[in-house]
Amino acid sequence: MMVSNIKLRKVLNDLKRRPEDAAKDLKISVTKINNILSNKSKLDFKTISRAVKIWPINYGDFFSFYDDAKLGFKIMRHNESEKSKRIMKRGGKPYYLYKDTVMSKLSPFRPELITELEVVANDSPKNSKVRFNNGHFLHQFTYFIGPVNFYYIEKNRKKVAKMNTGDSMYISPYVCHSFTTRKNKKSC
Ligand SMILES: [Fe+2]
Known part of the structure; x- marks a missing residue:
């Protein structure tokens, strides 16, 4: 799954949440959110679900599109x-x-x-x-x-x-x- 921790940073920037504000909203520790933001921990689905539940965002805000035609073409036999x-x-x-x-x-x-x-x-x-x-x-x-x-x-x-x-x-x-x-x- 293409979950990106960078996506969380973007969400927090957009919603004007500092890490400590987000930690409080998401009911997780400030250490955990800082670890996620610095890529030391994975952004887990439980946290994503909580974020989607409480903030005006969608699941899609945490996922990247997967490009399956990076060369610009595809062939199917x-x-x-x-x-x-x-x-x-x-x-x-x-x-x-x-x-x-x-x-x-x-x-x-x-x-x-x-x-x-x-x-x-x-x-x-x-x-x-x-x-x-x-x-x-x-x-x-x-x-x-x-x-x-x-x-x-x-x-x-x-x-x-x-x-x-x-x-x-x-x-x-x-x-x-x-x-x-x-x-x-x-x-x-
Ligand atoms: Fe049809």
Whole structure:
């Protein structure tokens, strides 16, 4: 865990607490707080919890971000993606196969590889095989591979867009949507 004693110093500076004031608030000895500030002792979680409870600060004020792309890039191999496989069901039936793709801890982007497991014989947006979600908070960009049907609800009306390799779409938060495939011979 990236707990930094320097973070405590910053908190005390911001809240205008001298070490003796902080010791009193945190119910620990002045020696202990001085040891923490001079890096002789570790800042323990109990002290952090007490600080968060009594001061207008958050747990995050004591932790550093961990940069997992220090070189500016990351690579994720196919076999790593394979290990993250999980099947999502809709209506009790397998509907999507999800796999992780490369992600950075610092990036707000959360890409994934989705394979549609529901194969449809027609392109009706009212097809009972199509299971819509309620949308979600994240904005969604989708880049399509293969013959995929993209369903969405616009003004309470179900719509479908027939997508193919190279096509892409964007939806804003809470647009109900779904995906199926028109054929899926090479299902993985
Ligand atoms: Fe989505």
